[in-house]
Amino acid sequence: MNAAEELKQSFPESVTGVGLQTNKPLAVIKKEDLLMIAGKVKEMGFDNLSVVTGIDYVDHFEVIYNFFSYNNKQNLALKVILERENPAVDSLFSLYKVADWLERETYDLVGIRFSGHPNLVRILLPDGWEGHPLRKDYDMNKEQWVTIGEDGEDIVSTDGSGILRRK
Amino acid sequence: METEQLLLNMGPVHPSTHGVLRFKLRMDGEIIRDCQVVMGYLHRGTEKLGEMKTYLQFVPYTDRLDYIAAMPNNYAYVKAVEELAGIEVPERAEFIRVLCMELNRVVNHLVFLGSLLLDLGASTPIMYGFREREKALQLFEMLCGARMTFNYIKPGGVREDLPEGFIPKLNEFMKDMEKRVDDYEQLINGNEIFLLRMKNIGVISAEEAVNYGMTGPSLRGSGVKYDIRRLEPYSIYPDLDFKVCSYPEGDSYARYMVRIDEMRESLHILRQVADNMPPGKAATTQRYGIAPETGIPSSVMSYFPRIFTPPPGEVYSRIEAPKGELGFYVVSDGTTKPYRIKIRSPSFCNLVAIPSMIVGLKIPDLIAAFGTIDVVLGDVDR
Numbered sequence: 001m002n003a004a005e006e007l008k009q010s011f012p013e014s015v016t017g018v019g020l021q022t023n024k025p026l027a028v029i030k031k032e033d034l035l036m037i038a039g040k041v042k043e044m045g046f047d048n049l050s051v052v053t054g055i056d057y058v059d060h061f062e063v064i065y066n067f068f069s070y071n072n073k074q075n076l077a078l079k080v081i082l083e084r085e086n087p088a089v090d091s092l093f094s095l096y097k098v099a100d101w102l103e104r105e106t107y108d109l110v111g112i113r114f115s116g117h118p119n120l121v122r123i124l125l126p127d128g129w130e131g132h133p134l135r136k137d138y139d140m141n142k143e144q145w146v147t148i149g150e151d152g153e154d155i156v157s158t159d160g161s162g163i164l165r166r167k
Numbered sequence: 168m169e170t171e172q173l174l175l176n177m178g179p180v181h182p183s184t185h186g187v188l189r190f191k192l193r194m195d196g197e198i199i200r201d202c203q204v205v206m207g208y209l210h211r212g213t214e215k216l217g218e219m220k221t222y223l224q225f226v227p228y229t230d231r232l233d234y235i236a237a238m239p240n241n242y243a244y245v246k247a248v249e250e251l252a253g254i255e256v257p258e259r260a261e262f263i264r265v266l267c268m269e270l271n272r273v274v275n276h277l278v279f280l281g282s283l284l285l286d287l288g289a290s291t292p293i294m295y296g297f298r299e300r301e302k303a304l305q306l307f308e309m310l311c312g313a314r315m316t317f318n319y320i321k322p323g324g325v326r327e328d329l330p331e332g333f334i335p336k337l338n339e340f341m342k343d344m345e346k347r348v349d350d351y352e353q354l355i356n357g358n359e360i361f362l363l364r365m366k367n368i369g370v371i372s373a374e375e376a377v378n379y380g381m382t383g384p385s386l387r388g389s390g391v392k393y394d395i396r397r398l399e400p401y402s403i404y405p406d407l408d409f410k411v412c413s414y415p416e417g418d419s420y421a422r423y424m425v426r427i428d429e430m431r432e433s434l435h436i437l438r439q440v441a442d443n444m445p446p447g448k449a450a451t452t453q454r455y456g457i458a459p460e461t462g463i464p465s466s467v468m469s470y471f472p473r474i475f476t477p478p479p480g481e482v483y484s485r486i487e488a489p490k491g492e493l494g495f496y497v498v499s500d501g502t503t504k505p506y507r508i509k510i511r512s513p514s515f516c517n518l519v520a521i522p523s524m525i526v527g528l529k530i531p532d533l534i535a536a537f538g539t540i541d542v543v544l545g546d547v548d549r
Contacts, residue, residue: 022250022482047377051483051511053496064496066483070377070391073398077483098380101519109214124207124548133215134507152176 003027003044003076011037024066024075031080035090035116038065038078042095045069046076049096052103054110056135061087061112082112091117109134126154170196179208183286183534186544190533197529202522209548217508222248223321223473225508230316232512233546236275238267239488241320244508246401247484247495248322252477259447260324261402266440267310267319269433270337273344274303275489275541276426276433280351283423283538287364292355299347302340309333322475324450334441341434341441348430356427365420369524369536372417379520383491383513384429385540388422390415395487409436422539474503483511490514490541514546 001009004018004025014033019026029037046067053064061082068075080089091114092099103114104123111132114120121127126146131138145160178189187208193201213232217225229240242264249256281296304314309330311319319326355361371379376389386393394411396404412428414421479501485494491513500506517540525533 022480022484024483049380050485050492051494051496051509053483053507053509055498055507064481064483066494066496070393070398075399096380097375097378097523098516098519101515102380105515122207124210126207133212138215 003041003046003074006044007037007040010040021064021066021077024077026077026079028079028081031082031089034078034080035092035094038092038095041067041076041078045072046074047071049092049098049102052099052106054106054112054134056110058084058136060084061110063089063106063112065092086113087111088113088115090115091120093117108132111135126156128154128156130156130158172200177530177533179205183537184544185282185542186547188542188544188547192530192533194530199525199528199530199533202525202533204518204521206518206544206547209544211549213549214508214510217505219504221474221503222252222477222505223475225505226321227316227318230318231545232510232549233488233490233493233514233543234315235278235543236271236489237315237317238264238271238320239486239493241317242268242402243484243486243488243493244495244497245320245322246486247482247497248477250484251480251482251497251499252322252475254323255451256324257448257451258403258445259328260449260451262440262444263325263329263449264320265402265404265407266337266437266444267307267317267325269436269440270303270306272433272489273430273437274300276430277303279426279538279541280355280423283535283541284355284361286534286538287361289361292351295347295351295354299344302343306333306337306340309336321450324448326450328449329444334444337437337441341437345431345434348427348434352427356424362420364531364535365423365539366418368419368528368532369539370416370418371520371524373415375523376417376520379523380516381491381520382516383487383489384412384425385422385491385517385520387411387413387425388539389417390421395485395492399485401486403440407436407439419535419539422541426541476501476503485511488513490543490546491517510549512546512549514540514542514544515549518542518547 002025004027007027008015008018014030014037015027017028046069048068050066050068055062063080065078103117106112107120108122108124145157145163147155149155173194175192175194178184179187189205191203192199213228229244230237232240277296277300281293284292308314311317371389373389373391376386392411392413409432412425414424477499479499481498483496485492493513494511496509497505498507524536
């Protein structure tokens with residue numbers, strides 16, 4: 001029995017499905033229970049949160065957490081499915097400190113909000129950037145210009161006429 | 168005496184940040200009280216670009232992530248695609264791939280060594296490091312025509328077989344390099360200034376390092392004896408003999424020592440690979456996804472097709488890159504282009520721990536600790 005099936009057995013209400021992510025056990029979790037399940041997963045020995053992936057499936061979002069256990073040499077993936085409008089899920093920052101930046105990145109590029117995150121601001125793109133690039137409906141033709149203000153902070157504007165030499 | 172705290176910007180353009188990275192430091196006199204890392208200056212939207220390219224077209228983009236050691240990037244991506252699509256790879260191709268990756272690990276650690284010592288104020292080691300690196304880059308040039316951005320490993324194998332005279336030249340390099348590693352150790356390890364700058368600086372415990380998501384040599388410097396090449400063996404690593412180097416101290420010096428030892432282990436692997444290189448083809452001849460009735464003569468399409476469609480599915484595949492765990496999350500929707508590519512870069516995740524390591528220390532210690540984390544900004548910003 002793999003780790004995902006163990007979870008399913010202990011929490012039949014929270015785990016809505018089990019499967020495989022090619023070769024890694026995968027459990028689909030109700031989004032309300034993610035923090036509780038992640039706590040159990042950490043107790044099971046999964047001490048490393050490897051990656052947080054947000055995917056836009058046009059009608060819904062998915063967030064996938066890949067865990068690894070250094071002691072038991074096991075993999076486990078958790079998946080939550082979020083609705084299209086205002087996707088939000090609990091932050092795992094209280095359990096895994098690496099989630100700080102991984103979640104900020106997912107927020108920045110995919111636009112998923114993590115409630116309970118201490119500092120949920122953009123990380124790769126400058127503050128004030130419009131849109132989340134890895135969403136499928138992101139407008140690729142919209143030009144945005146970044147300049148540096150007097151205090152060293154980034155200023156984003158959609159009007160590049162003052163910056164560009166080309167007319 | 169109470170003094171007003173000072174906000175100090177370090178970077179984005181600063182020689183010790185190895186690119187464009189900005190630290191926002193809150194200073195109490197000379198002591199760092201708080202540190203925020205600001206990044207994204209080199210963000211190119213690689214993941215978005217990946218959604219617009221075919222599977223094969225994305226390989227050159229992976230070169231631009233960690234440009235110091237690009238071969239493992241190629242391989243990590245290609246491995247994910249191969250797992251997704253079920254592509255078989257001939258044994259010789261796997262040998263060549265491991266050869267490239269380990270050679271690149273040596274190159275990465277040479278750059279690490281040189282730039283770390285340069286940051287600490289010693290300008291000679293970077294000359295030494297780059298002298299040896301040049302020879303390795305010439306080997307890569309011989310292999311694929313490029314020195315840093317290779318585009319060499321592709322789904323199904325490698326782009327070209329080893330050129331004539333490559334193995335003798337590699338043997339020459341290894342023979343030279345083994346002596347050089349001893350030289351570096353003699354020059355640097357016992358140096359009193361170096362020890363004072365490195366020992367007990369930027370200490371992080373094993374438990375914290377795991378929680379902060381550190382991987383690779385930086386984590387092994389905290390005494391966690393882990394290596395994906397051993398834990399989740401891929402390619403031909405199960406058949407190879409090598410040690411997992413780790414030091415328990417968790418300070419900058421331990422992280423530096425791990426990399427010196429790893430250079431020796433990589434050379435050891437290289438020697439095994441070079442001595443046992445099997446004959447055969449360097450790329451698969453599997454006619455993946457090509458219908459027999461297309462009428463292309465088999466001699467023309469003997470190699471892997473340029474456009475192919477893996478079955479729908481998702482995979483997270485990771486390898487031990489020189490800087491840590493490099494993973495690619497690839498989602499296929501059954502078309503010729505990936506639906507989503509997520510890059511889990513080692514530099515990005517190792518950098519999370521920096522603020523906790525250097526609070527309470529001084530700015531020169533930040534430079535030492537940051538240097539031993541070994542970050543490339545192309546890999547952080549993607």
